[in-house]
Each structure stands twice: as structure tokens, then as C-alpha cells.
Amino acid sequence: MDTTLRDGEQTSGVSFSPSEKLTIAQLLLTEVKVDRIEIASARVSDGEFAAVKSITKWAKANGYLDRVEVLTFVDGDVSVQWMQKAGAKVMNLLTKGSLNHLTHQLKKKPEQHFAEVAAVITLARKKGLEVNIYLEDWSNGMRHSREYVYAFLDFLQTQPLKRIMLPDTLGVLIPSEVQEYISAIVARYPKLHFDFHAHNDYDLGTANVLEGIKAGAHGLHLTINGMGERAGNAPLASAIAVLNDFMPEVKTAVAEKSLYTVSKLVETFSGFRIPANKPVVGENVFTQTAGIHADGDKKNKLYFSDLMPERFGRQRKYALGKTSGKANIENNLQQLGIQLSDADLKKVTQRIIELGDKKEMVTQADLPYVISDILDSNTIADKVKIEDYVLSHAKNLKPSATIRVVIEGDVFEEHAQGDGQYDAFMNALKRIYKKKKQELPGLTDYAVRIPPGGKTDALCETVITWRHQEREFKTRGLDSDQTVSAIKATQKMLNLI
Structure with missing residues (x-):
């Protein structure tokens, strides 16, 4: 189950728009082919409600509604009503998995909590909702109040539930503990389905996922790029690669070839940058x-x-x-x-x-x-030179460019307008190359880097990624003017092609 849109969105400073959430949800289910997605927490905001409604509408029309899940709370009928209005069918009910949380946060006795949980489950089932249960702080529950965890599970096995979800909420477990705790629970409750939800506070998320599956966990909760609270969740790409290579007997439907594409999209939507050395999806890892x-x-x-x-x-x-x-x-x-x-x-x-x-x-x-x-050879000399250009930008008028380009001794001059000065420059250049019956590469990425310090005369580096004849390559230009540095990078591209 991918929880990028719920736990992943709890990354500090990240907030997806409803349309971004819908796009990510569609990709996760249709391209990446995860089994389930957790898309939101109930009752959070009007925007969250609108996002859930758009996803459930699409999911219902395309046969995915039973694979779309929402985090809900032990709050009588409030979350259940929210789910019904949003069109969702699967609720992941957040309950207390440790005696410490129950005693100090809810200030309730186990029997009282169990009764309130049972009431929500009964109501949800009457309304046609499927229910899964989260045991919040389960890892500390196993460390410090195992008898409480077992008492809760004894009660839960009497309830009409689909899955019981075991989160390492604070990311405190080491692999040997994951192995011990999940083995003990699976052996004690062989008829129940258990998911393991790993966090990455000690950078052990992927290792713990591997041990959780070895110990008998039936499902995993993961996120794109390891997004999530604090240090994040176990990352989907790393976990899938590890399982495919080290546990071939465990089969998943996840399409490895789609992982990098969705990773870059989520990076763009979230503004949460992927470290260059991040396994599988980082820029430098291959x-x-x-x-x-x-x-x-x-x-x-x-x-x-x-x-x-x-x-x-x-x-x-x-x-x-x-x-x-x-x-x-x-x-x-x-x-x-x-x-x-x-x-x-x-x-x-x-x-x-x-x-x-x-x-x-x-x-x-x-x-x-x-x-x-x-x-000092002419074999790779500059065959194309951007000889002269005039760029203009005025209020309430479209930017324009007039350029003179020399290509292997032939001089070309063109004028064009665009949405910006560089766009106008490229439009004029395209006109020149159209005369030559030659197509320019497509621009796939445009990155500007400026040294810190705030000086207006600082050098600016523009790195442009181009796609040409099924090959991608980068060129860069350096100048104190951003547009000029882009033009220098473009001249390099013209000579390369």
C-alpha cells in the first residue's frame, strides 16, 4: 500500500493540490501498479475533502474504489459520515497500539477504548464501509506493554476487519526487533492479515521492511521518495528493489520501470527534493x-x-x-x-x-x-555561432528577439515574439532552422543556479537538458545575465547536433 498522499503529505512543508493528488493517485494505481493507496486523513480540510472526492469519483468509474483508503479516527459517527460524503469505501481506523499512548493521550482504560473502537467498526460496516485498523505506536507497545497489544489483538480478532496495520510510528525499531515482534504476532494470530508500516528515523526503514516480510508480514506501507513524518517512511523504490532481488519468492505487481518517472513527478509536485545519492531514484546512483x-x-x-x-x-x-x-x-x-x-x-x-x-x-x-x-583542431570547431541578438521586454507588450546566426558561413537573421525573452529567442531560432529543414531538440529541463550572497552581478549558470533523436544531453552556459547564459548553453547545443 502506498501512503504518499497521506503519510507522505505529512512531510514538513508539503501540500498537494486536489489535481496533483488525483494525478499521483492515477499513476500509482495504473502505471506503478501498487495494490492500494492511502490518500488522505478524514476531517482535515475542505481541500482534502475535494481531493478525496475527485479521486473516489475517478476510482469508482475505473474499478479502483476498493483500493483507495482513508485514515479515520475513533470519533463516533463523524469520520464515517465524512467517508460517505467523500465517496470513499475503505477506512483505516487509527487506534492506540501502546498502553503509554492510551493512558497519557486518551486517558482511558483498555476496555473503554476497545468498546469505542467496536462501536465505530459496527457503524462503518452498517454503512457499507470496509475497515482496517492501525495500532498507533505499536512498536513501543511491543517493547513496553506487550500484554496490552495482545489483549487488543484478542479483541480485534472478534471484529469484522480486513487488515491490522502495525506501524513503527516513531521509527525506533531495529531489524532484529521487527523480526521478533512480527514473528510472534503472526504465530499467535495465524488467521489475521498484518501490514507493516516502517519509518526511517534511524535510516533502517528498508532493512526493517525486509525483516518484516521475512517474519511473515502480509503487506507493506511505503511512500514515493521515502516522504513522510520527520525522516519519512520506508521508500517504495528501495523496498521493491530489495524484495525483488533478495526475496524472489515474494511477488509484487509493482512495475519497476515506472518508479523513477513517478518519483520525479512527486518531486516536482511536492518541492521535496530527491537527494542525488538516494538509492534507485537519485541522480547519481547509476x-x-x-x-x-x-x-x-x-x-x-x-x-x-x-x-x-x-x-x-x-x-x-x-x-x-x-x-x-x-x-x-x-x-x-x-x-x-x-x-x-x-x-x-x-x-x-x-x-x-x-x-x-x-x-x-x-x-x-x-x-x-x-x-x-x-x-587546437578544426574538426570540432564552432560551426554555428550566434553572432548578434537584440532582446526586448516591455510592460504590456510581448517580449521579442531579433537574432543573427552564422551556420557554416551562411548568415541568417530572424525576428520573433514569445512568452519571455528566451522563448522569443528560441522561436526566432526555430524559424531559422525551419528554413534549413532541420528540427531543433526538445527542451526537457531548464535549471538556473546562482551562488548565494545576493549580489546582482553574480555569475549565473543555466543548465538545459535537451532531447534529440532518442538521446538526452545537457549543455550549460555561464554569464552574469540569466538569459545570456541560456543563449550560451543553446549555442553549445547547436554545435553538438
């Missing part, structure tokens, strides 16, 4: 930096593992920097279709090491320019 690794890959795939990028719709990359070595550079040149002699390759390697020592970022797209500079 990038080899050390030259010895690239050399080993080239000779006999010595640094490959079962965790192959192609499984997740990704590609292996070889970084360029001071530790790259010749093999990394050769791999990048091969992808660009460039061959160099050993002597020239040695010179290029040395220059990239020097740039790395200066903390310069070198990309694959920079390689032809490094080569051209070092070898």
Missing part, C-alpha cells in the same frame, strides 16, 4: 565517478550488480572529474561518437583532471569543447 570502476565495467562489467539502471528506465553514466581516469572519458566519447588517439586521450584526461581540481563541473556536452581547445 553514475560511476572513479576511473577504476569505468575501466572494470569496460573489461568485464566488473562493477555491475543486480541493481541495473535499465530495470528502472535509467542509464548508467560516467562522471567527468579529477577521479575520472581515461576509461570514464572513453565511455563518454563513445556515447558522443568521437574517437581519439591514445596521445590525444591522455591530453584530454589531464585537462579534465585539472578542471576537477578547480571544482569545475565537466559534462559530456563539454567534451567536444575541451577537445577542440586542447587539440
Whole structure:
């Protein structure tokens, strides 16, 4: 069960709009193919109600309604009525899984709590709702008040429930405890279905998920990018990769190839950035930096593992920097279709090491320019030069651009308008290339980086990602003006194609 839209949205500073929630819900069920999604907490806000209503409307029309779940509370008929108005059919009832929480938060006796839980379950079932139960703070309950947990489960096995959900609410368990506690519960209640809900406060979420399944848990709660309270939940991508590789007897319906795509979408909607070194979905996790690794890959795939990028719709990359070595550079040149002699390759390697020592970022797209500079050769000279341009921006008027471009000695001049100065520039450029009957690459990402300090004359780096003939590549430009740095990055792209 994916709980990105409920527990994941409890990440500090994250709030999805109703349309964003609907889009993520649709992708999770139709593309990623998780079994269930938990999409909200009842009674939170009008926006949350609108989001749930739009998801349940879509889910009902497409046969997914029984796979859409909402967190609810022991509050008499309030949550039940909310569920009915929202069109939801499966409620995940939050109850107390430790004596400490029951005594100090609710200030109630076990028998009183059990009776109130039973009343909500009875009402929900009468209204046609399916009920699952969360045992909040269950992990501490097993550590400090196991008899209470067993008494509660003894009671719950008499109730018309679908699943009992065991959350490590505070993320305090270590793998051996997960193994011990879940094994004990599954052995004691063999007819009940138990889900395990791991948090990541000690960075043990994925390890605990693996132990939970080994111990006999029947289901898992996970989130995209490990989003959630505090340090977050166990991440879906990591957990699926671990289960597929280390527990092949456990089958899931999750489509590995969709994990990276939905991860990037959730990153965009949430503003919650994925760390570059995050397993499976991070930008760097399939990038080899050390030259010895690239050399080993080239000779006999010595640094490959079962965790192959192609499984997740990704590609292996070889970084360029001071530790790259010749093999990394050769791999990048091969992808660009460039061959160099050993002597020239040695010179290029040395220059990239020097740039790395200066903390310069070198990309694959920079390689032809490094080569051209070092070898003083016309073989990769600038065939395209953006000679002149005038950019205008005025209030209540569309931005415009007039540009003069020299392509292999031929001069072209065009004028165009756009939604911004750079858009106007690109529209003029497209007109020039249309005359040449050549299509420009599509722009898939546009990132601007400005050093901290707030100086208006600071250098601005624009990194643009392009897609051309089924290949993606990046170019970058550096200038104190953001639009000019984008134009410099664009000129690099024109020469690369």
C-alpha cells in the first residue's frame, strides 16, 4: 500500500493540490501498479475533502474504489459520515497500539477504548464501509506493554476487519526487533492479515521492511521518495528493489520501470527534493565517478550488480572529474561518437583532471569543447555561432528577439515574439532552422543556479537538458545575465547536433 498522499503529505512543508493528488493517485494505481493507496486523513480540510472526492469519483468509474483508503479516527459517527460524503469505501481506523499512548493521550482504560473502537467498526460496516485498523505506536507497545497489544489483538480478532496495520510510528525499531515482534504476532494470530508500516528515523526503514516480510508480514506501507513524518517512511523504490532481488519468492505487481518517472513527478509536485545519492531514484546512483570502476565495467562489467539502471528506465553514466581516469572519458566519447588517439586521450584526461581540481563541473556536452581547445583542431570547431541578438521586454507588450546566426558561413537573421525573452529567442531560432529543414531538440529541463550572497552581478549558470533523436544531453552556459547564459548553453547545443 502506498501512503504518499497521506503519510507522505505529512512531510514538513508539503501540500498537494486536489489535481496533483488525483494525478499521483492515477499513476500509482495504473502505471506503478501498487495494490492500494492511502490518500488522505478524514476531517482535515475542505481541500482534502475535494481531493478525496475527485479521486473516489475517478476510482469508482475505473474499478479502483476498493483500493483507495482513508485514515479515520475513533470519533463516533463523524469520520464515517465524512467517508460517505467523500465517496470513499475503505477506512483505516487509527487506534492506540501502546498502553503509554492510551493512558497519557486518551486517558482511558483498555476496555473503554476497545468498546469505542467496536462501536465505530459496527457503524462503518452498517454503512457499507470496509475497515482496517492501525495500532498507533505499536512498536513501543511491543517493547513496553506487550500484554496490552495482545489483549487488543484478542479483541480485534472478534471484529469484522480486513487488515491490522502495525506501524513503527516513531521509527525506533531495529531489524532484529521487527523480526521478533512480527514473528510472534503472526504465530499467535495465524488467521489475521498484518501490514507493516516502517519509518526511517534511524535510516533502517528498508532493512526493517525486509525483516518484516521475512517474519511473515502480509503487506507493506511505503511512500514515493521515502516522504513522510520527520525522516519519512520506508521508500517504495528501495523496498521493491530489495524484495525483488533478495526475496524472489515474494511477488509484487509493482512495475519497476515506472518508479523513477513517478518519483520525479512527486518531486516536482511536492518541492521535496530527491537527494542525488538516494538509492534507485537519485541522480547519481547509476553514475560511476572513479576511473577504476569505468575501466572494470569496460573489461568485464566488473562493477555491475543486480541493481541495473535499465530495470528502472535509467542509464548508467560516467562522471567527468579529477577521479575520472581515461576509461570514464572513453565511455563518454563513445556515447558522443568521437574517437581519439591514445596521445590525444591522455591530453584530454589531464585537462579534465585539472578542471576537477578547480571544482569545475565537466559534462559530456563539454567534451567536444575541451577537445577542440586542447587539440587546437578544426574538426570540432564552432560551426554555428550566434553572432548578434537584440532582446526586448516591455510592460504590456510581448517580449521579442531579433537574432543573427552564422551556420557554416551562411548568415541568417530572424525576428520573433514569445512568452519571455528566451522563448522569443528560441522561436526566432526555430524559424531559422525551419528554413534549413532541420528540427531543433526538445527542451526537457531548464535549471538556473546562482551562488548565494545576493549580489546582482553574480555569475549565473543555466543548465538545459535537451532531447534529440532518442538521446538526452545537457549543455550549460555561464554569464552574469540569466538569459545570456541560456543563449550560451543553446549555442553549445547547436554545435553538438
